[in-house]
Amino acid sequence: MPSKEQGTLTNQIRRFRFEHDEMTQQTLASQVGVTRQTIIALESGKYAPSLLLALRIARAFDVRVEDIFQLVEES
Secondary structure (H helix, E strand, O other), X not given: OOOOOOXXXXXXXXXXXXXXOOOOHHHHHHHHOOOHHHHHHHHOOOXXXXXXXXXXXXXXXXXXXXXXXXXXXXX
């Protein structure tokens, strides 16, 4: 039986916000159509974004999704 791929999703949202004129969580939330609380949950790793939301966040920073989100393999 094949094993399920395990891992933890990490992100660089906070770093990208600060590199973009110290963008606030509220500004990013408004740009991508979610609440500030959602951005907080994403940054703290408590919430994994949908593919659509990940794409919107990447577009807000004009980068690729994989520049922001990484899957860290667990052994």
